[in-house]
Amino acid sequence: xxxxxxxxxxxxxxxxxxxxxxxxxxxxxxxxxxxxxxxxxxxxxxxxxxxxxxxxxxxxxxxxxxxxxxxxxxxxxxxxxxxxxxxxxxxxxxxxxxxxxxxxxxxxxxxxxxxxxxxxxxxxxxxxxxxx
Amino acid sequence: xxxxxxxxxxxxxxxxxxxxxxxxxxxxxxxxxxxxxxxxxxxxxxxxxxxxxxxxxxxxxxxxxxxxxxxxxxxxxxxxxxxxxxxxxxxxxxxxxxxxxxxxxxxxxxxxxxxxxxxxxxxxxxxxxxxxxxxxxxxxxxxxxxxxxxxxxxxxxxxxxxxxxxxxxxxxxxxxxxxxxx
Numbered sequence: 488x489x490x491x492x493x494x495x496x497x498x499x500x501x502x503x504x505x506x507x508x509x510x511x512x513x514x515x516x517x518x519x520x521x522x523x524x525x526x527x528x529x530x531x532x533x534x535x536x537x538x539x540x541x542x543x544x545x546x547x548x549x550x551x552x553x554x555x556x557x558x559x560x561x562x563x564x565x566x567x568x569x570x571x572x573x574x575x576x577x578x579x580x581x582x583x584x585x586x587x588x589x590x591x592x593x594x595x596x597x598x599x600x601x602x603x604x605x606x607x608x609x610x611x612x613x614x615x616x617x618x619x
Numbered sequence: 620x621x622x623x624x625x626x627x628x629x630x631x632x633x634x635x636x637x638x639x640x641x642x643x644x645x646x647x648x649x650x651x652x653x654x655x656x657x658x659x660x661x662x663x664x665x666x667x668x669x670x671x672x673x674x675x676x677x678x679x680x681x682x683x684x685x686x687x688x689x690x691x692x693x694x695x696x697x698x699x700x701x702x703x704x705x706x707x708x709x710x711x712x713x714x715x716x717x718x719x720x721x722x723x724x725x726x727x728x729x730x731x732x733x734x735x736x737x738x739x740x741x742x743x744x745x746x747x748x749x750x751x752x753x754x755x756x757x758x759x760x761x762x763x764x765x766x767x768x769x770x771x772x773x774x775x776x777x778x779x780x781x782x783x784x785x786x787x788x789x790x791x792x793x794x795x796x797x798x799x800x801x
Contacts, residue, residue: 490788490792491785491788491789491792492789492792493789494767494768494771497768497772497785497789500785501771501772501773501775504775504779504781504782504785505773505774505775527628527632528629528632528682528690529629529688529689529690529693532620532625532628532629533620533625537624537625537628537733537736537737537740540740541736541740544780544783544784545780545784548781548784553779554780555778556780556783557743557744557745557778558628558632558740558741558744558745559744560632560635560636561682
């Protein structure tokens, strides 16, 4: 496919994308999607959270899973960065620590796709910055 | 921080914590004057004078999870290492502005790294916040504005993985056009 260089190119792609994906507005109904939050404050960024986030987006795209991957602030597990929180619709969020590229792929292939838990889970007795 | 793009994510995150609805980044490269300027502006809640004086101290943080705050001190130090400087001004209820100057050709000046990724990953994480990123290099210019993007997307969420990858490509090819080196 041609490279996107201008807003006009983006518009063209948007049209083909529109016919491909269903138009439920995610922002209004985030509960129906898998949500992944990547902890990205100084500690996370310095440990490679950006790369982890990119891998997650790529992998979800490759598996054609409708997921929302976003950044969030420090979750307080600076020792276990990069840290991600995975929330599958209808289940409690789970936090994974030390998520490098391999771990990110493993989490998607095992936990997200097949509900198999993987090593590296951080117990959930935490409070995130958002609900303080 | 290995490169400037990581600092950018870090500083954006501060603006997001300050509840900004509009975050602007202007990068100006002037090779003739051997300067690289980064200007961050947000319309968040702002800071008191006391807090502004404290933010460059590594042992100051608003976080309750730990006792150090390294984001701003690291950026300041990295700028100063190249013979550049750092300044921050803020007003409660108005917003915050950070100006950082690097010596462009200095051996200790970090590379930009993945600018497109840094901008897109942050902008798509906070869809309700307007991000404006402007990059000027020796008279050439590129502007990325999420308001324009949302208009073009016309209903498709900016958070779709497809869109995230498309936007990254858009910024990358434009930065290439104005000859920004990674």
